[in-house]
Amino acid sequence: MHLTRFTDYSLRVLMYLAESGNERTTIAEIASRFEVSRNHLMKVVQELSRLGYVSAVRGKHGGLSLKQAPGSIHLGALVRDTEHSLALVECDGDDSACYIAPICRFKQIANEGLTAFLEVLDRYTLDDLMTPECRQRLHTLKLIELQPEAEPA
Helix, strand or coil: CCCCHHHHHHHHHHHHHHHHCCCCECHHHHHHHHCCCHHHHHHHHHHHHHCCCEEEECCCCCEEEECCCHHHCEHHHHHHHHCCCCCCCHHHCCCCCCCCCCCCCHHHHHHHHHHHHHHHHHCCEHHHHCCHHHHHHHHHHHHCCCCCCCCCC
C-alpha cells in the first residue's frame, strides 16, 4: 500500500503546526519550507480545515493553527479521512474486470491486512510523531531564511 501525496502533505502540515504551538503560520510558509506546491497545499489545508483538524483564519493577523491537541489526532483516522480510496486491489471496486473475483479470497485477505494496518495507526497520535528530534528538525526548518516568492511577470 502506498499512501497518497495528499495524506503525506496532511501529515507534514499537522506536524509543522504542532511544532508551532499557538503561533499561526501561513500556507505559503509551509509550502516554502517543505518545497511543495502552494496550490496543492491550499487544497490539503482546505480539507484539513473542513475535517476539523486545522483552524484557518483570514486577514492581517490570520493564519493556520491546530484545532485539536496533537494527542487527540489519531493517525488511523487521519489516513481514513485523507485517502479517497483504501482499496488495495482492483477487484475491490465496482468496476472489477476480474473473471475470478466472485470466488477469489484475495480481496478478503488484503482487506484483513488493511484493517490490521489501520488498527496499528489507530494506536498512535500526532503527538507520538513529535519526538524531540522531530521538533528540533522542524524548528531548524523554520529558522532557514525563506526566499521571496517571485512576482508574476
